[in-house]
Each structure stands twice: as C-alpha cells, then as structure tokens.
Amino acid sequence: MDIRDQIKEKLGKKIMQWHEHSSRRVYLSVSRQDIFGVAECLFKQVALRFATASAVQIPSGFEIVYHFSHDAGGTIYSVRVLLEGTEPPAVDSITPVCSAAEWIEREIWEMLGINFINHPNLKRLLLAEDWPDGNYPLRKKQD
Amino acid sequence: MSHKVIIPIGPYHPLQEEPEFFQLYDEGEKVVDIDIIIGYNHRGIEKLSESKHFDQVAFLVERICGICSSSHPYAYVLAVEDILGGEAAVVPERAVYIRTVVDELQRIHSHLLWLGLAGHFIGYNTVWMWAWKYREPVLDLFEMVTGNRNNYAMLKIGGVRRDIKDEDIPVIKKTLDELVPAVRMFEGAVMDDPVIRARLEGVGILTREQAIDYSVVGPTARASGLDMDVRRDDPYGAYARLDWNIIVEKTGDIFAKTVIRIREMQESIRIIRQCLDKLPPGAIDADVKDIPPGEGIGRVEAPRGECFHYIKSDGTNRPVRHKIRAPSYMNVASNKVAVIGGTLSDATITLAAVDPCYCCTERVAVMRRDTGKKVMNGWDLIKLSQEKTARLKGGGA
Secondary structure: OOHHHHHHHHHHHHOOEEEEEEOOEEEEEEOHHHHHHHHHHHHHHOOOEEEEEEEEEEOOEEEEEEEEEEOOOOEEEEEEEEEEOOOOOEEEOOOOOOHHHHHHHHHHHHHHOOEEEOOOOOOOOOOOOOOOOOOOOOOOOOO | OEEEEEEEEOOOOOOOOOOEEEEEEEEOOEEEEEEEEEOOOOOOHHHHHOOOOHHHHHHHHHOOOOOOOOHHHHHHHHHHHHHHOOHHHHOOHHHHHHHHHHHHHHHHHHHHHHHHHHHHHOOOHHHHHHHHHHHHHHHHHHHHHHOOOOOOOOEEOOEEOOOOOHHHHHHHHHHHHHHHHHHHHHHHHHHHOHHHHHHHOOOOOOOHHHHHHOOOOHHHHHHOOOOOOHHHHOOOOOHHHOOOOOOOOOOOOHHHHHHHHHHHHHHHHHHHHHHHHHOOOOOOEOOOOOOOOEEEEEEEEEOOEEEEEEEEEOOOOOEEEEEEEOHHHHHHHHHHHHHOOOEHHHHHHHHHHOOOOOOOOOOOEEEEOOOOOEEEEHHHHHHHHHHHHHHHHHOOO
C-alpha cells in the first residue's frame, strides 16, 4: 500500500487537516491529545525517521511541528499541533517512543517554555545554568 | 580505582551551534555511563535569523560551521525555494550544477579532515599528515572557485554568487585526477592494516535498532545498515541526473564508518567530474523578489548527514521562524549507546567516530571521582589510545 494511504488509514479521524504542499512535503494537523499516539504510529508502525521538531509562538498560542521523514520516498511528513489557551503550554512528550526526540523537546522547553509531560529528562540543553527562570528567548515580545 | 572522566569538547564546534561536553563514568577500563552536556557555545542563530532579511540569513547560517559551511546555506536556500515552488522551478540549470560541485568538494575536504584526525587519535600520525596534505589542494580549489578556503559565500536564494570559469575546469579536473590514487591508497592502507582493523573493528558499535531509535543520519546511519542519503531520496542539486553510488555497511562499528567515508570520496570525485562535463551554459542566478507567506523545508546531505532547515514566512522580508537542525544533533546523542561498554582507550576514537568536533578534543580531562583531582588531560587520553595501537603493533602485527 502507498505510504500516504497507509498513514491516512492508520491515523483515520485523528487527521484534522491534510495538506500536500508538494509531492515531497506533506503537512498534517492533529489535536494535542493525539500527538503521542500519532508519533508512536508514525515512528514505530509506519517506520518513519524522526527528523526534528520546530516550535513557534503564534498569536493564539504555540504551534509545534514534528517533522518525520520517509527516506525511501524522500518525503517529509510534518505533523502540526496547536497549543492554545493554556499557560504554561503543555503537550505529551514523544521521547518514550522515540529517543531521538529527547534533545529537541528539551530545547523547545527551555526556548519557548512549553512543558513536555512524561519527558524522562526535562532539563536545559543549550541555555546556561544561570539563565533566569521563566525567560524564554524564542518567545515573541509582547507589546 | 574508580575514575570520573570528564571530556569537555569545546569551546567551538565546527558544525553545530554548540560544543559538547562528555562526562564518562567508568569502572577500571570500562565505560559504564556517559552524560552528554551541550550548549556552551549557543549563539542564538535561530533567534538572530528572525531579525535578518532573507538574503542576509544565507550569510548568517554559513557561520554555523567552518567545515561544512556550504551545507547550512544550501539547506536554507532550499527551504526558501521550497516556499517559492522548489529549486528546480526557481534556480537556473548552471547554478544547480555549480551548487553540486561545491557541495561535493566540501565532502571531500571534510572526510579527509576526519580521516586525518581519526588517524591521529589512534596513533597513526602518518595518516594524519598525509590526509591533510591531500586535503590542501582541495582547499586551494575552493579558493580558486569561490574566493575562500572556508565560508565560501556561494549560495544565494535563486542561484549562486560566483560562476566557475571555463579556464578553471581543467585545473579542478587535474587536482581530482591526482586525488584518486591518494584516496585509493588510504583505502588500501585502512583495509590491509591489521592494527587499524584491530583498533576499529567491533569498536563503538551502533546497532541498526539503536540507529533507528536515535534517528541518526549520514555515514553514522549508513554504517549501521540504514540505506539512506538525502541526495538520492529527496534529490536536490544535479544528483538525480548523475551516476554515483551510496555506500552502506552493516557492522555499525568505527571501521564501517571509516570505510564509508573513504569510499564516499571516490564517489564525490565521480560526481564532480560529471558535473564539470555536463555544466550547462547560461545564467547563474534568478531574480527573486518577494518571499510569499508559507512554510518550507530544505535538506541537504552534509558530510555528516542530513542537514535540516525549516522556514516559516509571513510575507514580510524576514523569517518568522527558522529551525536549524545540524546532523550532529542527532549523531552526537547516539554516543550515549555507542560508548557505553567500551574501554577508556577506545572512547576517544568512538566519540570522534560520528565526526563531531576534533579541533578541541585534546581538551579532555580525567578526574578522580572522590577528590575531584585531575589525573589525566586530553593529551594523556590520546596517548593512552596511541599506546594501545603501539602495543598491538608490537604484538607481531
């Protein structure tokens, strides 16, 4: 079965939005509650490689995009999760299914103040030890 | 006697935004645990990028790394061109070929650099001297083609900034012709030397399952049997139109990583020769005015593996978000499993096998756990590694 159909079938209704920017760049949105299951499915069952995750502050909250790579097909599947209306923002950690996510989740936590629930080792990765708590460098300045 | 070994690798990393700090815990000779601490040289490049306009960012990301200093700008311009419809739709043919030539010249010089330092770490200083001797003409080629030995400033959105002159092509070809027997000599020297094999075979193994779990990339992944290479899988540049091979090994040890890097140099030479033969005439850049709102992902196969850039644009002249993931970000984390269980004298070469920073690895310190007193420094540790080779040589090899 084609990998796209396989992903669509396995994730089913969890996919809230499916957008193919080009033949090798696919963006899909899932809800915050579903990300752990979605990551487990993509990493373990569909056997995609975890490339990285990128997070950004948007007007309504935060957005995390998890980039999974299907190497044989040369395609990146970017899974978008919106974190809105909670402070501090929080989402389930995917590190328990995929060791490769440990560092990037730590980085997003210290740079944007997003809490990763059940992360095995949530401590600073890049910032200095004496960096002030609660000061998140990649958050946009509030006017 | 129980030692706490602290290996601070830094303060400058040739590839990542940050250097690394390894704390090795060992029982006698055996390494039982490792802490990897990074961030000492975090320069906030992603944050800086949000304050530069799109044309400036290419120069900014070039400064991430002095060794693969065309991989980051290449991945960045690919990400921006992804928003614009893809490299093939935006960039003139000639520029695509020139980008490929620079990308591969860089792979050759980077792999020779690694080979030399790996040789030095295990006490083969001849390998070190020779590898760097043959790297020198490659840097000269860079100077001739780009104007710089490092930080080439060749990439721009929509093309390249300098052309390859017709009269330079025979010079490049001649240098490559002279490099072929040298690389072949290195391959023979590594494959046939029983002491090198004894030092590298079965050492620092990363199994296929561990490689998948840590999502490692590049030669580190290919040494563990994962057949992947961005150049083939998600083709950019001219790679899809050229004839070349991906080298994959199965054993996951340092020997496999060494063999892969040496053989990849032969492939790089083949790629550059084909590019020069096929180099089409025409413009070297396209006029790109505005970057529309949207998201783009660019990735290139840097010498150390997939280099990943993500750009989010809101239609202004600056990126809203620029995520950079260097290959070592994935590879260095896998040292956690590759080093544990090995010996202290193998730790230097194992930590170096994923090709992280070398220039600083002599800043190693072995500390007594109880007193915190320094008992060994980096040179001592390298000496320990070199002595092991000497013992093996003396043992009838």
